[in-house]
Structure formats: C-alpha cells, structure tokens
Amino acid sequence: AQGRVEAPQGWTSNYFSSPSGNIRCREFVKRNLMACLTLNDNFAVIVPLYGKSRKQRNVGALQFPRGPTLYYGEKWRDAGRFRCKSSSDGMRCWSIPTGHGFFISRDIYDLW
16 A cells, blocks of 8 residues: 555555654646655755655645654655655654655655
8 A cells, every 4th residue: 555654553655744744745646756845944855755855835736645654763665666754853754666755844845
C-alpha cells in the first residue's frame, strides 16, 4: 500500500504534519513528487521520484492538508518510492530510487 507509516498509530496516508503543525508534507502520487511546506513562510521543498530536489516559494496548485501527525522519530514510506523521517529539528524526505532528498525546518532547508 502506498504511504504507510511505520508508527504505532497504524494509519495510512499520503500526507502528514509535524508535531508542531508548522511542517506539512504530501506525496503527490500522480506527479511522482514528495514535498513539504512550512506554514510560517509558505516555503516548500520538493523531490521528484527521479531527479534533483528543489526549493519553491509559490507552490500554486499543490495543496497540503494537515493530515495525521508524524511524531518525532517516526518514519513514513511509500515502498520503493519515498521515505520521510520526522525529528525534533525538522523533516527529512528522499527518493528511494535516486537518494536525492531534502531537509526542512522552520528556519532552514537543505537539498541533496
């Protein structure tokens, strides 16, 4: 199943939020993208399934519902596609096939 969380809650979703609620993430399955947005400045980072990560200020048509909370230390995955990990310093997500990904927090981001 797509978008499985390796967490005690047992929920399945392709979108989720950080415990603080400031970071919202979503897998855009049909677009082959994983993206996270910070609500404090509407700054987004995106990693395609195949390709390099990028930052984006205006996400336009990409919607980020609040979704279930991915607590610190928990992981989200879509088998063979994307993986994310929540931590107290921010959210890390990456493409499993390429290893490209990003880190995002309230104040900083990093792309690889």
